Amino acid sequence: DAGVIQSPRHEVTEMGQEVTLRCKPISGHNSLFWYRQTMMRGLELLIYFNNNVPIDDSGMPEDRFSAKMPNASFSTLKIQPSEPRDSAVYFCASSPGTGNPRSYNSPLHFGNGTRLTVT
Amino acid sequence: AQSVTQLGSHVSVSEGALVLLRCNYSSSVPPYLFWYVQYPNQGLQLLLKYTSAATLVKGINGFEAEFKKSETSFHLTKPSAHMSDAAEYFCAVSLSNFGNEKLTFGTGTRLTIIP
Numbered sequence: 001d002a003g004v005i006q007s008p009r010h011e012v013t014e015m016g017q018e019v020t021l022r023c024k025p026i027s028g029h030n031s032l033f034w035y036r037q038t039m040m041r042g043l044e045l046l047i048y049f050n051n052n053v054p055i056d057d058s059g060m061p062e063d064r065f066s067a068k069m070p071n072a073s074f075s076t077l078k079i080q081p082s083e084p085r086d087s088a089v090y091f092c093a094s095s096p097g098t099g100n101p102r103s104y105n106s107p108l109h110f111g112n113g114t115r116l117t118v119t
Numbered sequence: 120a121q122s123v124t125q126l127g128s129h130v131s132v133s134e135g136a137l138v139l140l141r142c143n144y145s146s147s148v149p150p151y152l153f154w155y156v157q158y159p160n161q162g163l164q165l166l167l168k169y170t171s172a173a174t175l176v177k178g179i180n181g182f183e184a185e186f187k188k189s190e191t192s193f194h195l196t197k198p199s200a201h202m203s204d205a206a207e208y209f210c211a212v213s214l215s216n217f218g219n220e221k222l223t224f225g226t227g228t229r230l231t232i233i234p
Contacts, residue, residue, distance in 0.1 A: 043224040110162025
């Protein structure tokens with residue numbers, strides 16, 4: 001099991017540019033989560049998908065952020081246009097959970113994150 | 120809404136000493152509680168979880184945590200610290216009816232081990 005795979009590991013871009021972060025969840029996992037980690041705000045849930053469908057995107061900061069999950073093995077988080085305040089580590093996580101109470105038995109499996117720096 | 124508060128953003132202990140990382144929760148319904156660990160340049164890994172079974176929960180790497188409803192606490196302990204325990208630790212809470220989908224993390228405690 002390769003775990004959750006994120007790419008790239010590091011991204012440095014200039015403000016105004018489009019940034020796309022990619023995630024491959026663990027095969028067979030039904031839920032996928034995008035988190036953002038900063039020193040000031042800690043870990044924030046941006047959006048999560050269940051069976052490829054976005055369930056809750058209330059954590060997405062603004063319209064510049066968008067996420068898609070075209071199939072069960074791939075998701076993207078896009079920022080357009082990027083701003084310096086978007087600099088953070090972005091984590092993707094997956095779990096077998098499907099939204100029922102039994103999902104608590106299934107911990108989140110995190111990728112190693114993408115460190116984004118917007119200059 | 121549920122939340123967790125981690126007391127102390129930085130904790131330092133000597134190698135071999137007791138590790139105690141504090142977490143208090145707030146929840147209107149019985150919560151599920153978790154501790155995750157994050158090593159440098161890595162994602163979070165589950166240490167242990169409380170899901171309304173035994174109040175003393177044992178996790179990986181010798182860590183354990185005790186759920187105390189009267190104190191609304193879920194402190195993480197390890198009897199003897201090892202250098203490899205240096206990492207950041209996150210307490211998290213989830214409403215019992217939603218599992219992972221409504222997991223709320225604390226702000227984290229960075230644990231430093233003094234040789």
